Every structure is written in structure tokens, then in C-alpha cells.
Amino acid sequence: MSRIQLQGLTRRFGAVTAVDDIGLDVADGEFLVLLGPSGCGKSTLLRMIAGLLPPSEGRLWLDDTEITHLPPQRRDVAMVFQSYALYPHLSVARNIGFPLRTRKRPRAEIKAKVAEVAATLGLTDLLDRKPRELSGGQRQRVALGRALVRDPGAFLMDEPLSNLDAKLRAGTRAEIAGLHRRLRATTVYVTHDQVEAMTMATRIALLNEGRLEQLGTPSEVYDAPASVFAATFLGSPAMNVVDTTVRAVDGTLVAEAEGLRLSLGIDADIPDRPVRLGVRPEHLTLTSAGGQGIRAVVTAVENLGSEEVAHCDTGVSVRGPRPLGVVPGEAVTLSARPEHLHLFDHDSGRRLAWQAASVPQPV
Amino acid sequence: MTTDEVVGESSRGRRLGGHVVLGVLSLACVFPIYWLYATSLRAPQDVYSLSVLPWPLSTASYTEAFAKNDVLGMLFNTGVIAVLSALGQLLVALLAAYAFAAWRFPLQRLLYLMFVGTWLVPFQATMLPNYVLLSRLGLLETLAGVIVPTLCSALGVLLLREHLNSFPKELLDAARMDGRSSWSTLWTVVVPALRPALAALGILLAISAWNEYFWPAMVLQRSNAVVQLGLRSFMGTEGNDWGPLMATAGLACLPVFVLYLVLQRHIVNAFVRSGLK
Ligand SMILES: Nc1ncnc2c1ncn2[C@@H]1O[C@H](COP(=O)(O)OP(=O)(O)OP(=O)(O)O)[C@@H](O)[C@H]1O
Ligand SMILES: [Mg+2]
Numbered sequence: 001m002s003r004i005q006l007q008g009l010t011r012r013f014g015a016v017t018a019v020d021d022i023g024l025d026v027a028d029g030e031f032l033v034l035l036g037p038s039g040c041g042k043s044t045l046l047r048m049i050a051g052l053l054p055p056s057e058g059r060l061w062l063d064d065t066e067i068t069h070l071p072p073q074r075r076d077v078a079m080v081f082q083s084y085a086l087y088p089h090l091s092v093a094r095n096i097g098f099p100l101r102t103r104k105r106p107r108a109e110i111k112a113k114v115a116e117v118a119a120t121l122g123l124t125d126l127l128d129r130k131p132r133e134l135s136g137g138q139r140q141r142v143a144l145g146r147a148l149v150r151d152p153g154a155f156l157m158d159e160p161l162s163n164l165d166a167k168l169r170a171g172t173r174a175e176i177a178g179l180h181r182r183l184r185a186t187t188v189y190v191t192h193d194q195v196e197a198m199t200m201a202t203r204i205a206l207l208n209e210g211r212l213e214q215l216g217t218p219s220e221v222y223d224a225p226a227s228v229f230a231a232t233f234l235g236s237p238a239m240n241v242v243d244t245t246v247r248a249v250d251g252t253l254v255a256e257a258e259g260l261r262l263s264l265g266i267d268a269d270i271p272d273r274p275v276r277l278g279v280r281p282e283h284l285t286l287t288s289a290g291g292q293g294i295r296a297v298v299t300a301v302e303n304l305g306s307e308e309v310a311h312c313d314t315g316v317s318v319r320g321p322r323p324l325g326v327v328p329g330e331a332v333t334l335s336a337r338p339e340h341l342h343l344f345d346h347d348s349g350r351r352l353a354w355q356a357a358s359v360p361q362p363v
Numbered sequence: 364m365t366t367d368e369v370v371g372e373s374s375r376g377r378r379l380g381g382h383v384v385l386g387v388l389s390l391a392c393v394f395p396i397y398w399l400y401a402t403s404l405r406a407p408q409d410v411y412s413l414s415v416l417p418w419p420l421s422t423a424s425y426t427e428a429f430a431k432n433d434v435l436g437m438l439f440n441t442g443v444i445a446v447l448s449a450l451g452q453l454l455v456a457l458l459a460a461y462a463f464a465a466w467r468f469p470l471q472r473l474l475y476l477m478f479v480g481t482w483l484v485p486f487q488a489t490m491l492p493n494y495v496l497l498s499r500l501g502l503l504e505t506l507a508g509v510i511v512p513t514l515c516s517a518l519g520v521l522l523l524r525e526h527l528n529s530f531p532k533e534l535l536d537a538a539r540m541d542g543r544s545s546w547s548t549l550w551t552v553v554v555p556a557l558r559p560a561l562a563a564l565g566i567l568l569a570i571s572a573w574n575e576y577f578w579p580a581m582v583l584q585r586s587n588a589v590v591q592l593g594l595r596s597f598m599g600t601e602g603n604d605w606g607p608l609m610a611t612a613g614l615a616c617l618p619v620f621v622l623y624l625v626l627q628r629h630i631v632n633a634f635v636r637s638g639l640k
Contacts, residue, residue, distance in 0.1 A: 052536050073542035085537035089555035102542040146541070 002063050002076065002153030002186050003028045004049065009058035011044050018044040020210035021058070026154075029184040031177075035197040036207035037233070042190040043158055045207070049188060050156050051075050062153060073102075078147035080157040084139045086131040086146075093118070093127040096145040117145045120179075137168045144176070154186040161196065173199060194234050198222065206230050224342075228349035231278045231342060237309060239278045240316045242294075243346070247272040255341070259295040259314065265338030266354055275352060276344040281309065281319035283340035286332050293335035298326050396616070403609035410605045424606030431597075431607060434614060437590040441573055442618070444506055444589060448513045449569035453561060456519025461549050463520075464527035465535055475524075482517035486578075494581060508582040509589075513572065519564060526560045527553070563629050570619055590615040 004026040011019040019041040026032045034042045047053040049060065051072035059068045067075050078099070086095050093114050094101075100110045118124045121141045131139055140160060147155055160176070161169045177200050180187055191197055197204050198218045206213040206221060206229075214226040225231035225239070232238040244255040246264065253264040255277045262277070287293060296312035301324065308322040310332075318324065318334055326332055343352040405412060406421035428434055462468075463475055493512045494503075502508035530553065538548040554561065576591045587593045590611065597608035 047536075050536075050540060052539060072539050077540075079537070079540045081533045081537060083531060083533050085531065085533040087534065087537075087552055087556070089558070099541040102547075146537075 003061075004154055004186060004188065005061040006045075006049070007059045007061075009045065009048060009060065010056050011041070011048060011053065012056045017210050019048065019055075022207075022210075022212050024205060024212070024215070026186060026188060028186055031180050031187045031189060031200060031202045033197040033201035033204050034188060034190045034207060035194065035201075035204050035233075036192065036213075038192060040207045041210040042192070042207055046079075046156050046158050046188060046190050050077060050079050052079075076153035077156055078150050078152035078154075080143050080147050080155065080160045082159040082162055084131075084143040084160075084163075086139055086142055088131055091128050091130060092123060092134070092142050092145075095131065095142055096123075096149050098146060099150045113149055114145075117149045120148070121145050136164050137172060140164060140172060144179075148179075148183075152185070154188065157187065157189045159190055159192070161191070162193070169196075176200065194236070198234070206233065208233075224351065225278070226351050228276060228278070228344045231344070235280055237281050237311075237317045237319065239280050239342070240284070241276050241278045241344070242314075242316070244275060244277045245272050246270070246275050246343070255343075261292050262294070262336060262341060263292070263338055264341060264343075264354075274346040276346055276349065278342035278344060279336045279340055281317045283336050284316070284318045284334040285320070285336070286318065286324065286326060287335045291333050291335065293333045295331070295333050298328050298330045298332060300328055301326065399609050399616070400613050402605060403613045405606065407606055424610040427604075428597075428607035428610040428614075432587055432593045432611070434590070434593065434611060437587060437593045438614065438618070440506060441589040441591070441615075444509050444579070445569045445573040448510050448572040449565050451510065451514035452516040452519045452568050453565050455515045456523045456564070457549075457554070457561070459520045460523035460527050461553060463524050464530065465545065478517050478520050480517075481515075482521065490578075490581065497582060502582075504583055504586060506588065509579050513578070516568065519568065522564055523557075523560070526557055530556070559629070562626075566622065566626060566629055570622070573619060 004024070006022055006024045009019060009022045010017065022045060024032070034045060036042055044053065048055050051067070051070060051074075055068065059066060061067065062075060062077070087098065090098065096117055097110045097114045100113060105113075114127070115124070118127055121144060123138070123141055123145060126134060126138060126142075131142065134142065140163070143160065157176075161172055164172060173196060180200075189196075189200065201218050203215060203217055204221045205215050208229050214221055214230045216224075216226075221230060222234050225234065228241055232241060242257055242260060244257040244260060244262075246253055246255050248254075248269040251267055251269060253266045253268055253270070255262045255264060255275065257277075262279075284294070294314070294316060296314045296316055298310050299313050300311045302309040302311070303322065306322060307319055308324040310318045310324055310326050312318070312332070312334075316334065344350060345352055401415075401417045402410060403424050404420050404422070405417045405424070406419060407423050407427075409417070409421075410424075459478065463471065489512075497503050497508045497512070500508075502511065534552060534556070535548060538552045543551065574591070579589050580592055580595075583589065583592060587596055594608060594611055594615070597604040597611065
């Protein structure tokens with residue numbers, strides 16, 4: 001079991017910088033999820049860790065060994081590919097045993113190891129089949145088996161569930177998470193699916209255009225997003241972000257915009273400042289029209305089964321238990337508790353934190 | 364209503380018309396072959412007969428052909444040339460195509476264009492230099508002289524590179540992660556997965572080597588080492604000896620027909636893939 005460290009890892013393709021100066025420290029036994037939109041450099045980063053792609057700059061360590069210039073077969077890592085990459089001409093048993101045969105292990109040992117892995121993954125009855133005779137979920141498990149059989153120091157997985165249907169995906173997600181709990185093997189897992197990231201990760205590394213946007217546990221990333229990008233990437237529907245001005249009114253700070261007035265619950269007196277205000281749809285509550293909050297007109301109501309989402313004309317959405325009790329066309333006022341409001345810098349989009357020390361204290 | 368009707372299918376009459384046209388065309392293709400075997404089975408005095416059925420049947424032409432030439436030896440030599448030439452070309456094409464598809468290296472495009480370029484150079488242009496080279500090497504009038512210059516075929520490189528380009532790159536990556544070297548990946552992953560394409564190409568190359576006349580004629584000169592040359596011995600200034608000529612030609616076609624019957628699907632595949640002939 002291994003610790004993976006990246007330092008200033010960068011990869012350029014011509015003029016494109018696919019991965020830009022990424023530093024990460026993946027602790028032994030951790031399940032790190034690389035999360036980000038399509039094209040943000042997740043696969044490129046993972047392929048550099050695997051040794052399939054040389055970095056343009058930066059260094060890599062596995063435990064205490066620098067592996068920046070080691071070829072993949074000399075790094076103690078196994079990879080599961082998005083397309084599974086099973087050898088089409090080999091049976092399931094031979095696919096799983098392939099890495100061991102490469103390492104010239106004794107035949108009996110290979111057989112025992114393959115049988116053990118197959119039993120773990122419920123593949124015992126399929127060992128003689130060819131990959132094309134398997135369902136998507138079974139192929140996925142064979143690919144997993146081929147990685148498991150090596151007992152590697154770390155697992156690298158590139159969107160291993162993206163080719164499965166929704167139901168199978170949920171099942172396999174739980175299976176992989178269970179496997180990780182049992183084996184405690186360091187895993188770097190690439191996905192663009194926020195549900196996978198939230199449910200499986202011990203930590204999430206959120207990438208945007210090749211840069212590390214935020215690194216933290218799922219709750220940290222969800223509850224205290226480091227930027228507007230992080231705030232809007234996680235959550236469904238996305239966090240509402242509105243341009244507002246923070247100003248002091250009667251000694252307390254409020255965020256104000258056209259049809260919007262929310263108290264930040266901070267007693268202070270500062271000059272007006274433009275900020276971007278974020279609030280998650282589930283943290284907005286409907287109050288009787290006329291009070292303080294966000295005034296909006298409901299344009300559509302979505303039924304999610306246990307919950308409902310109301311979309312409003314200002315682009316704001318509200319999420320709550322069904323029924324929400326509003327109909328399209330209705331004018332509503334939405335309020336939120338101060339601790340649920342997130343403030344981001346207007347220009348950089350980075351999270352703003354209130355530092356009491358900087359407040360001029362009235363004597 | 365039958366279930367195998369095609370949407371938009373026109374009247375029965377037009378479909379029948381189509382079948383008649385196809386039937387006539389295939390008859391036109393098959394007839395010369397039929398006539399070849401028919402003539403070879405006529406008695407010597409009936410060789411010029413125009414009766415459609417060769418009657419009485421006679422194997423005299425075959426006896427004469429075997430008496431005049433070592434037909435079995437010729438067939439064997441031709442077989443050796445076809446097999447070795449096809450295998451050699453497959454090997455060269457496989458290695459070159461793998462390098463072009465799996466690796467990035469400087470001047471790659473230029474080198475590939477040069478490979479393709481050799482395909483565009485007509486045979487007549489390289490024939491004489493090759494001949495001179497063989498003569499210097501002392502390979503004239505040997506089977507090796509026929510085989511060696513054919514070993515590198517641009518066609519094979521072209522076709523296999525196309526196959527390898529559409530070969531999933533993740534499989535190559537997976538083999539690397541599993542610890543295989545490039546060389547071992549080629550033989551344990553790429554070749555088994557490309558078997559149908561390799562078989563098709565191999566058959567295509569073997570058949571064209573088998574049917575080759577001009578190049579063996581140049582290299583082997585007056586000897587009748589291969590069957591296509593053996594045919595010459597029945598052509599003379601005073602006229603052709605049609606019976607044994609047809610018998611030998613019939614025997615020369617036989618292996619190709621047998622191959623075709625056994626591996627029909629692969630061969631059709633080969634010609635379709637190559638976009639040739
Ligand atoms: N071999 C390459 N040559 C040139 N550009 C590349 C190459 N590989 C990746 N890129 C570019 O690098 C960027 C990141 O690609 P990458 O495949 O890492 O994205 P990703 O996050 O894995 O996306 P996805 O979720 O769609 O798989 C993209 O802009 C892509 O176009
Ligand atoms: Mg990717």
C-alpha cells in the first residue's frame with residue numbers, strides 16, 4: 001500500500017496546457033477522486049501517474065521512491081480503463097491472469113490467485129468465457145479483477161463506471177467502495193459524476209482547465225466551496241449565484257441587489273463592496289411575500305419524487321420536500337439563514353471568509 | 364405478405380430482372396473456367412470440338428502434361444514461393460505498420476509517405492534494377508530470387524496500418540500497465556486480435572504471388588520451375604498444344620479454387636478490405 005505524491009505536475013500538448021502545475025499528496029489507503037468537467041485534464045493527470053504519459057514538468061513519488069522517469073511496468077500501480085481494455089482473444093481467466101503471466105509467476109500460483117480474485121468479484125462461473133460474451137457490468141468486473149490480481153500499491157481508475165447503465169452503476173459503485181474498505185488500497189479515481197465523487201471519495205480533487213480548484217473531503221467541498229466554479233459544479237440543481245453588493249445597514253451587513261436583500265448576520269461597518277452571493281437551492285425557504293429575501297416569480301416546478309424543485313424567473317431555484325406548495329406564475333419571497341450564504345470575490349470568484357480581526361471594533 | 368420483404372421494394376418483375384442480369388453475368392464469368400476444364404478433359408482429336416459437353420471423357424491431356432513436365436514439382440515450387448512471399452510480406456508489413464501506429468517518432472509522416480510512395484512506383488521501373496541486383500547476388504534462376512524482391516509490400520503496410528490505427532489504444536496501454544514490452548505486446552495482444560485481418564491479407568498476397576507470371580519468368584528465365592511458366596512449354600511457333608496446356612492451367616487454378624471454397628468468407632473479406640480487384 002502506497003502513498004502517492006505529485007509536485008508541480010504539468011503536461012502540455014502543443015499550445016494547450018492540459019494539466020497545469022498540480023501538487024497532491026495522496027495518503028496511504030486514501031480514495032482520492034479526481035473530479036471535473038470534460039476536458040479538464042483528469043485522464044491526462046491519471047496517465048501521468050500511471051506512467052503512460054511523460055509529464056512536461058514536475059515530479060512524482062510512490063512512497064519514498066521517485067517514479068517520474070520509471071516506465072509503467074516498474075511502478076507498482078494498476079489501472080482500470082474506461083473501455084475496460086480487455087484482451088478480446090483471451091478468456092476471462094487468462095485476462096485476469098495476464099499481468100501474472102507477464103511476471104512469469106508459477107502456473108499453480110497464477111491459477112490460485114485468479115480463482116481467488118474471481119471469487120471476490122463473483123466471476124467464478126464466467127472464467128471460460130470470452131469478453132464479447134459478457135455483459136457490460138461483467139466486463140467491468142473482469143477489468144477490476146485484472147487490476148486486483150497484481151496486489152498493486154495503488155489503483156488508478158479512469159471513469160470505470162461511465163459505460164454502465166444507471167442501476168448497474170449504483171450497484172458497482174457500492175461494490176468498489178466496499179472493495180476499497182476491505183483492501184484499504186490507495187486509489188485514484190477519475191470521474192465527472194458528482195454522485196460518484198461524493199459517495200466514494202475520502203477526498204475530492206476538483207480540477208478546472210488543468211488546475212486544481214479545490215482539494216478536500218466531500219463535505220468540505222460541498223459545504224465550503226473554494227470558488228464559484230466549485231460551488232456550481234457540485235450539487236443538483238447547482239448553487240444559486242447572484243451578483244450583489246454587500247453594504248452595512250444599521251450596523252449589520254446585508255447583501256443587496258435588485259429584488260434581493262439578505263442579511264449576512266454580521267455586525268460590522270464597511271464600505272460597499274460588490275460580491276457574488278451563493279446559496280444552495282435546499283437552503284432557500286419560501287416565506288410569505290413581502291418579507292425580506294429574494295423576490296421572484298416561479299416559472300416551473302419539477303417533481304423529483306420525494307422532493308420538488310421550483311425554478312424562478314431570476315434564475316434562482318429552490319429545492320425542498322414535496323409538495324413545495326407553489327405553482328408556476330406565483331410570486332414568492334425566498335429567504336435563507338446567514339450561515340447558509342456563501343460569498344465569493346466578484347472578480348476572482350474565490351471564496352471570501354469573514355475575518356473578525358479586520359473589523360474595526362466600536363469602542 | 365412475407366416477412367423478408369424490403370421496405371420500398373419494387374415489383375416482382377423488376378426483382379426477377381435483376382436476378383436474370385446477375386445470372387447472365389456470373390455465367391459469363393464462370394464459362395471460360397468451365398471451358399478450360401472441358402477442353403482439358405477432351406480426347407486429343409476432339410480438342411477443337413465445340414460441343415458443350417466434353418464426350419467421351421479422356422485424361423490423355425493430363426497424361427501428356429505430366430509426361431512433358433514435372434507438374435507436381437512445379438506446383439510445389441509455386442506453392443513455396445506463394446507461401447514464403449506472403450509470410451515475408453506479412454511480417455514486414457506487420458512490423459512497419461505497428462511502428463507507424465503505436466509510436467510517435469520524428470519524420471513519421473515523411474517516412475510513411477515514402478512507404479506509400481513505393482506503391483505508386485510501377486513495377487516496370489524497379490524491374491530492371493532488381494534484375495541487375497539479383498544477377499550480381501547470383502540469385503538469378505533461383506526461387507530465392509523470385510521471393511526476396513517481393514518481401515516488402517507497401518500494400519501490406521498500408522492495409523495493416525489502417526487496421527492498427529483503429530485498434531483500441533487503451534489495449535496497448537493496458538498491456539503496458541500489465542508489464543508487457545512493445546515487442547511482446549505485438550505478439551500477445553495485437554497479432555491475436557488482428558488475426559482475421561492478417562489471414563485475409565495473407566490469402567490475398569499468397570494468391571497474387573501464386574498467379575504471378577512476369578517476374579518469375581524474368582528471374583527463372585528458361586527453366587520451368589513454376590507452374591505459370593510451365594504453361595509456356597505447350598505454346599509453340601507451330602501452334603499451341605491446347606490439351607496439355609489446359610490440363611496444366613486447370614491444375615494451376617485448382618489450389619486457388621480449393622482455397623477459395625475452404626476460406627470463402629476470408630477471401631471475399633480480403634478483396635473487399637483491400638479495395639482492389
Ligand atoms: N494526445 C493529446 N494531444 C493533444 N491534446 C490532448 C491530448 N490528450 C489530451 N489532450 C487535451 O488535453 C485536455 C485534457 O484532456 P483529458 O483527456 O485529460 O480530459 P478529461 O478530463 O479526461 O476529459 P473527459 O472527462 O472528457 O475524459 C483536453 O483539452 C484535450 O483536448
Ligand atoms: Mg478522460
